[in-house]
Amino acid sequence: MRQLQGTSLCMSIFFLMTSFAVVIVVVITNASKGLSLFSLPSSAWSWSTGGIASLSSSSFSNSSSTDDKSQDGASNKSGLRRSKKKRDEKLGRVEVGLARARALIRDAMINQNRSSPLDGDSDYVPEGDIYRNAYAFRRSYQLMERMFRIYIYEEGEPPLFHTGPCKDIYSTEGIFINMMETNTRFRTHDPDRAHVYYLPFSVVMILDTLFDPVIRDKAVLERIISGYVRLVSSKYPYWNRSLGADHFMLSCHDWGPRATWYVHQLYFTSIRVLCNANTSEHFNPKKDASFPEINLKTGEIEGLTGGLPASNRTILAFFAGSAHGKIRPAFLKHWMGKDEDVRVYKNLPEGISYPDMMKKSRYCICPSGWEVASPRIVEAIYAECVPVLISQNYVLPFSDVLNWNSFSVQVSVSEIPNLKKILAGIPEDWYLRLQQGVRQVQRHFLVNDPPKRFDVFHMIIHSIWLRRLNVAVYV
Numbered sequence: 041m042r043q044l045q046g047t048s049l050c051m052s053i054f055f056l057m058t059s060f061a062v063v064i065v066v067v068i069t070n071a072s073k074g075l076s077l078f079s080l081p082s083s084a085w086s087w088s089t090g091g092i093a094s095l096s097s098s099s100f101s102n103s104s105s106t107d108d109k110s111q112d113g114a115s116n117k118s119g120l121r122r123s124k125k126k127r128d129e130k131l132g133r134v135e136v137g138l139a140r141a142r143a144l145i146r147d148a149m150i151n152q153n154r155s156s157p158l159d160g161d162s163d164y165v166p167e168g169d170i171y172r173n174a175y176a177f178r179r180s181y182q183l184m185e186r187m188f189r190i191y192i193y194e195e196g197e198p199p200l201f202h203t204g205p206c207k208d209i210y211s212t213e214g215i216f217i218n219m220m221e222t223n224t225r226f227r228t229h230d231p232d233r234a235h236v237y238y239l240p241f242s243v244v245m246i247l248d249t250l251f252d253p254v255i256r257d258k259a260v261l262e263r264i265i266s267g268y269v270r271l272v273s274s275k276y277p278y279w280n281r282s283l284g285a286d287h288f289m290l291s292c293h294d295w296g297p298r299a300t301w302y303v304h305q306l307y308f309t310s311i312r313v314l315c316n317a318n319t320s321e322h323f324n325p326k327k328d329a330s331f332p333e334i335n336l337k338t339g340e341i342e343g344l345t346g347g348l349p350a351s352n353r354t355i356l357a358f359f360a361g362s363a364h365g366k367i368r369p370a371f372l373k374h375w376m377g378k379d380e381d382v383r384v385y386k387n388l389p390e391g392i393s394y395p396d397m398m399k400k401s402r403y404c405i406c407p408s409g410w411e412v413a414s415p416r417i418v419e420a421i422y423a424e425c426v427p428v429l430i431s432q433n434y435v436l437p438f439s440d441v442l443n444w445n446s447f448s449v450q451v452s453v454s455e456i457p458n459l460k461k462i463l464a465g466i467p468e469d470w471y472l473r474l475q476q477g478v479r480q481v482q483r484h485f486l487v488n489d490p491p492k493r494f495d496v497f498h499m500i501i502h503s504i505w506l507r508r509l510n511v512a513v514y515v
């Protein structure tokens with residue numbers, strides 16, 4: 041911990057990356073001068089085993105729920121100074137808790153067989169190939185449940201804030217916002233106890249409400265979002281303290297990334313949780329998180345899950361959809377109407393049901409469209425059909441935790457002509473393992489209302505938790 045010296049504001053932010061092994065130190069001398077990066081790791085976040093000393097797990101027990109409620113908000117000078125000091129102490133306590141959590145997760149990574157599932161984990165215990173490191177995930181998930189606290193700024197009115205769409209292609213944006221608003225486990229009303237601060241705007245709602253389809257002026261995003269950050273950063277100390285590094289926004293809209301562009305710190309420093317996770321557009325997996333697009337036409341997932349057993353799946357591969365974007369035209373040109381085993385349609389013929397095709401196909405093809413994410417990925421997972429991903433620069437949802445190679449097939453754009461050969465060449469036992477992986481991973485993509493442990497809502501929260509663990513804020 042650094043001491044404040046005189047009036048100079050001295051903050052340092054440590055980014056702990058690749059399995060917490062690489063530490064980036066960002067020192068800000070004088071907030072207005074911005075960031076200076078001393079070192080940057082080259083690889084993205086991953087959970088491989090690292091060689092870092094561990095703490096004993098018992099040291100964790102006292103870190104949460106010991107905060108007292110303080111009387112902040114005094115209006116005179118000495119009162120302010122005192123409440124600032126108290127606030128710094130509270131930040132210190134928050135950071136001590138996070139440091140313990142990092143150490144415990146590292147411990148679980150290194151001493152795999154020592155970290156047995158702990159209490160409360162009886163309904164589901166993550167294990168197997170679908171995880172990059174099941175032990176680390178178990179521990180991390182459990183710590184998240186015990187200690188993670190999210191503060192939602194209360195400013196802003198519906199429909200632009202605090203609510204969102206719960207149907208159709210951007211449903212996960214509204215589902216998250218609405219579930220977060222009513223959540224009691226992770227939400228705190230005391231900002232001094234929070235690990236992260238949520239900016240609860242909905243890009244979909246802002247565009248639906250204010251965007252003029254004729255004038256097409258995207259300045260509405262700038263006005264609303266810049267205005268909001270200006271408001272919360274002048275009213276509360278939290279944004280300036282971390283330059284936004286412990287703040288997050290979430291959007292499933294194609295323009296989610298663009299919506300954050302107008303506030304430099306939001307774009308480059310804050311945690312952005314996006315469906316459109318395109319690394320060519322500055323999506324940064326070290327601080328940003330990818331979450332899935334789920335097309336809920338009725339707002340319900342009833343009837344969408346399940347499919348034929350592997351041995352009854354008679355169609356090798358299936359796709360139906362328009363020629364959006366750059367990848368699909370080439371794909372359709374090559375495969376539409378060309379092969380009995382690779383069923384590819386722009387428009388499904390009368391009498392053929394899209395969900396039924398997914399339920400009886402072995403592989404479901406999920407090429408990127410206008411943007412990198414595709415709702416087909418989750419549709420395939422629901423239908424227990426092995427997804428075949430054809431995309432570029434796409435960071436897959438929850439790929440910080442999930443090992444996508446164990447339940448999907450990735451085919452590069454240049455291999456589109458070889459698609460059938462690749463899929464038909466996968467041995468039966470490997471296919472069965474992939475399909476088993478799809479069935480196992482399904483729970484992480486399910487939408488439950490109210491949310492259930494390990495479902496899509498909790499996985500999103502967990503992604504945010506990991507990004508927060510990557511940052512330490514010191515004042």
Ligand SMILES: *[C@@H]1O[C@H](CO)[C@@H](O)[C@H](O)[C@H]1NC(C)=O
Nearest residue numbers: 097098099100101102103106
């Ligand atoms: C937890 O707090 C109690 C009482 O404050 C203290 O006696 C104990 O040593 C603490 N345990 C740990 C692991 O810090």
Ligand SMILES: *[C@@H]1O[C@H](CO)[C@@H](O)[C@H](O)[C@H]1NC(C)=O
Nearest residue numbers: 114115116117118119120122
């Ligand atoms: C300033 O605030 C402190 C603590 O709230 C209080 O004790 C003190 O009397 C106040 N001073 C003035 C001048 O209001």
Ligand SMILES: *[C@@H]1O[C@H](CO)[C@@H](O)[C@H](O)[C@H]1NC(C)=O
Nearest residue numbers: 147150151152153154155156
């Ligand atoms: C893990 O298991 C192996 C073999 O079962 C054993 O040799 C090793 O000591 C164990 N490590 C820990 C940390 O328990």
Ligand SMILES: *[C@@H]1O[C@H](CO)[C@@H](O)[C@H](O)[C@H]1NC(C)=O
Nearest residue numbers: 072273274275276277278280
């Ligand atoms: C945060 O910084 C901005 C810009 O420097 C400033 O206008 C604002 O008053 C600061 N907020 C607080 C709470 O001090």
Ligand SMILES: *[C@@H]1O[C@H](CO)[C@@H](O)[C@H](O)[C@H]1NC(C)=O
Nearest residue numbers: 347348349350351352353400
């Ligand atoms: C799968 O196929 C077998 C015979 O090939 C049939 O007996 C069984 O009913 C089928 N199962 C389903 C769920 O369609």
Ligand SMILES: *[C@@H]1O[C@H](CO)[C@@H](O)[C@H](O)[C@H]1NC(C)=O
Nearest residue numbers: 318320321408409410411412
């Ligand atoms: C990803 O971003 C790059 C750069 O803007 C863009 O050219 C590409 O089309 C994007 N990918 C998709 C699938 O939209």
